[in-house]
Amino acid sequence: MIEDELVPTPSARTRSREELADYLLDIGATLASYGCPSYRLEDVIRAVADAEGYRAEPFALPTGLFLRVTTRERAEGPLPEVHRMTRVSDWGVDLERLTLVDAIFNEVSERKVTIEQARARIRAVVDRPPAWSAPLVWAATTAAAAAAAVFFRGGVVDVLVASIVGAVVGGSRVLFGRRPAQRLLSEFLGGLFAAVCAWLATRIWPTAAPEVIVLAGAISLFPGMTFTTGLAEVAQKNLVSGGARLMESAVTLLLILFGVALVAGFQKMAGVGMPAPAGARVGLGLPYQAIALVVSSVSFAIIFQVPRRYLWAALASGATGYAVTALAVRSLPEHVAAFCAALAVCVLSNLLARTMNRPAQLFQLPGMMLLVPGSFGFVSLGALLAKDVGPGIEKGLMMGLVGAALVIGVLVANVVAPARKLL
Numbered sequence: 001m002i003e004d005e006l007v008p009t010p011s012a013r014t015r016s017r018e019e020l021a022d023y024l025l026d027i028g029a030t031l032a033s034y035g036c037p038s039y040r041l042e043d044v045i046r047a048v049a050d051a052e053g054y055r056a057e058p059f060a061l062p063t064g065l066f067l068r069v070t071t072r073e074r075a076e077g078p079l080p081e082v083h084r085m086t087r088v089s090d091w092g093v094d095l096e097r098l099t100l101v102d103a104i105f106n107e108v109s110e111r112k113v114t115i116e117q118a119r120a121r122i123r124a125v126v127d128r129p130p131a132w133s134a135p136l137v138w139a140a141t142t143a144a145a146a147a148a149a150v151f152f153r154g155g156v157v158d159v160l161v162a163s164i165v166g167a168v169v170g171g172s173r174v175l176f177g178r179r180p181a182q183r184l185l186s187e188f189l190g191g192l193f194a195a196v197c198a199w200l201a202t203r204i205w206p207t208a209a210p211e212v213i214v215l216a217g218a219i220s221l222f223p224g225m226t227f228t229t230g231l232a233e234v235a236q237k238n239l240v241s242g243g244a245r246l247m248e249s250a251v252t253l254l255l256i257l258f259g260v261a262l263v264a265g266f267q268k269m270a271g272v273g274m275p276a277p278a279g280a281r282v283g284l285g286l287p288y289q290a291i292a293l294v295v296s297s298v299s300f301a302i303i304f305q306v307p308r309r310y311l312w313a314a315l316a317s318g319a320t321g322y323a324v325t326a327l328a329v330r331s332l333p334e335h336v337a338a339f340c341a342a343l344a345v346c347v348l349s350n351l352l353a354r355t356m357n358r359p360a361q362l363f364q365l366p367g368m369m370l371l372v373p374g375s376f377g378f379v380s381l382g383a384l385l386a387k388d389v390g391p392g393i394e395k396g397l398m399m400g401l402v403g404a405a406l407v408i409g410v411l412v413a414n415v416v417a418p419a420r421k422l423l
Contacts, residue, residue, distance in 0.1 A: 017054060017069050017070070017071075017080065017082045018082055019115055020049065020052050020054055020069055020082075020115065021067060021069040021082040021083075021084045022084070022119070023048075023108075023115045023118060023119055024045050024048060024049060024056060024058075024067055024069065024084075025065065025067055025084045025086055026119050026122050026123075027044065027045065027048065027101065027105055027122070028041055028044075028045050028058060028060065028065045028067065028086075029065055029086045029088055030097070030101050030122055030125070030126060031044065031098065031101060032060060032062070032065060032088045032091060033088055033090065033091050033092070033094075033126075034091075034092070034093065034094040034095070034097045034098040034101070035091070035092060035093035035094065035095070035098065035304075035361070035365075036098060036361070037229050037232060037233055038060040038061065038062070038233055038238045038241035038242075039232070039233055039236040039238050039241075041058070041060045041065075042058045042059075042060050042238075044105070045058040045067070046058065048105060048108075048109065049069060050072075051109050053071075053072065054069055054070065054071060054072060055069070055070050055071065055072045056068070056069050057069075057070075060238075060241060061088075061240060061241050061244060062088070062091060062241060062244050062245055062248070063087065063088050063089070063091075063244070064085065064086060064087050064088055065084075065085070065086050065088065066083075066084075066085050067083070067084040067085070068081055068082070068083050068084075069081070069082045069084075070082070093225075093303075093304045093305070093365065094130065094304070094305040095304050095305050095306050095307070095359075095361065095362050095365065096130070096131040096305045096306065096307045097125050097126070097128075097305070098359060098361065098362070099307060099358055099359055099362055100125045101122060101125055102358070102359050104118050104121050104122060104125070105118065106357075130305055131305045131306075131307055131308065132302045132305055134174050136302055137170070137174070137302060137303055138167070138170040138171055138174060139170075139302075140170075140298070140299040140300075140302035140303050141166050141167070141169065141170030141173075141220045141299070141303060142163050142166045142167040142170055143163070143166075143295050143296075143298075143299045144166065144219060144220060144295075144296055144299035144300060144303065145162045145163050145165060145166025145167075145169070145216050145217050145218075145219055145220065146159050146160075146162055146163035146166065146216070146292075146295070147292035147293075147295045147296035147299065148162065148215070148216035148219040148292075148296065149162035149163075149212055149213070149216035149217075150283070150284055150288055150289060150291075150292035151216075151289070151292060151296075151370075152212045152215055152216055152283075153212070153283030153284075154209055154212035154213070154216060154283065154284075155207065155208075155209070155283070155284070156284075157201065157205045157207065157208045158201075158208060158209050158212045158213055158216070159216075159284075161197055161198070161201045161208065161213045161217070162212065162213050162216035162217040163217075164197060164217070165193060165194045165197050165213065165214075165216075165217025165218065166216070166217050166218075166219070166220065168193055169186075169190040169193070169194070169217065169218060169220060169221060170220065172186055172189060172190065172193075173186050173190075173220075186221070187221050187252050187255035187256050187259070188255045188256070188258060188259045189259060190218045190221045190256060190259065191214070191218055191221070191255065191256035191257060191258065191259025191260045192259030192260070192262060192263060193217075193259075194213065194214045194217040194218045194259070194260065195210075195214055195259060195260040195262075195263035195264065196263055197213060197217065198210035198211075198213040198214050198217075199263065199267060201213055214260060218256055220303070221252070221256055222252075222253070222256070222372075223248065223249035223252040223253065224249075224369070224372025225365075225368070225369065225372050226245050226248055226249040226252070227245070227246065227249040227372070227399075227403055228368070228372050228403050228406050228407065229242075229245055230242045230243070230244075230245030230246035230248075230249060231246070231403045231404060231406075231407045232407045232410060232411075233245060234246070235407050235411065293318060293319060293322050294315065294318075296318065296369075296370060297314045297315045297317070297318030297319070297366055297367075297370075298311060298314065298315070300314065300318070300365075300366045300369045300370075301314035301366050304365055304366065304369075306362065306366065307362075310358075310362060310363070313352060313362070313363045313366075314363075314366035314367075316348065316352075316363075316367075317345055317348060317349060317363055317364065317365075317366050317367030317368075318366055318367050318370055320341075320344050320345050320348050320367055321341045321342075321344070321345045321367040321368070321370045321371050322370060324337075324340050324341040324344045324345075325337050325338070325340075325341040325370075325371065328340045328341065334398065334401075334402060335398070335401035335402050335404070335405040336405065338371055338402045338405040338406055338409070339405035339406070339408060339409045340409070341371050341409070342368065342371060342405065342406040342407075342408075342409025342410055342413070343409040343412055343413050343416075345364060345367040345368060345371070345409075345413075346360070346364055346368075346409060346410045346413030346414070347413045347416060347417045348363065348367075349361075349362075349363035349364035349367070349413075349419075350413060350414065350417045350418060350419040351417055353419040353420070354417075354419055354420050357420075360419045368406065371402075371406055372403075372406065
């Protein structure tokens with residue numbers, strides 16, 4: 001098991017620096033591909049190298065990894081060094097593969113397998129099919145959009161139309177994911193289709209809420225987790241990696257927004273714009289909220305490839321975040337409620353990680369997805385685009401506050417109930 005402090009065994013020095021560097025590069029690139037934040041990835045690499053009797057200096061980015069391995073003792077003359085670099089061209093979140101890689105380097109640290117065997121097993125993990133098939137991920141994306149419409153206080157019509165938008169967005173991501181040039185258009189086309197569906201819904205059902213349809217239908221495209229991870233990396237002084245993720249989230253929001261704005265521009269030219277919001281929405285009752293909570297938790301677990309045997313943990317994590325938010329928001333500001341929810345979710349995740357010897361991210365991510373502030377950023381940019389500067393700045397500030405609250409909640413949880421494992 002990889003602990004916060006690892007002590008090398010006498011057999012550690014029998015491994016060459018070149019062999020260790022290749023192994024560390026395989027671990028780092030694989031973890032980066034499956035959603036591990038840069039600061040955690042660097043901590044893992046340093047801990048593994050220290051356990052082998054060497055010193056590693058990693059520099060992780062969302063798109064690559066630079067690595068230097070040297071001896072820990074000072075020697076006469078220049079220290080011998082080994083340098084490695086790899087490019088990470090495709091990344092996402094795959095919690096099953098992340099868990100399998102974690103188990104592999106735990107076994108290496110315990111001397112149960114050799115580095116050569118570990119590298120072969122890592123390659124097998126990369127080549128294995130995902131835990132949840134593409135059709136199931138598509139169905140989960142559809143269900144997540146419908147559940148999000150319930151959380152955004154939409155009515156039955158909004159839930160139905162949002163699920164249609166979610167189905168098309170999920171299907172387009174599968175189709176466009178096969179070619180990089182088309183994949184770059186998925187956010188723009190998702191926003192475009194969501195806006196068209198919202199406008200058509202208002203033509204057929206005047207009571208439809210277009211803002212709910214757009215936000216919920218395109219929920220899987222919003223970079224809320226990327227934004228929150230970027231803030232966490234900046235807080236951990238990983239400035240380059242955190243800045244890159246923050247820029248990625250900003251560009252993603254702009255692409256979605258431009259798709260919506262393009263439809264709005266054509267509507268203005270034709271004089272058939274969307275009706276103004278009808279006032280405060282009541283939304284569906286508590287039983288529908290409970291159903292939406294279960295559906296969204298399972299859906300995010302499938303989207304993030306949580307192993308089937310840990311679906312219960314996704315439900316527990318989602319329920320914790322939802323319950324704490326619902327109670328706290330009654331008397332506290334939104335960003336304080338977000339802090340309390342993130343703290344509760346991460347304390348639960350760390351306790352489960354300590355008990356079950358698995359990465360905390362496995363239990364944390366499904367619950368955190370219900371808290372990330374991607375919709376605030378979208379609404380903020382939309383208000384600024386409409387030259388409504390005051391509300392735009394207010395929503396943008398709220399997105400920053402909620403994101404910072406989530407990050408601080410994670411950091412406090414790591415102090416109050418630290419996980420034994422680095423992942």
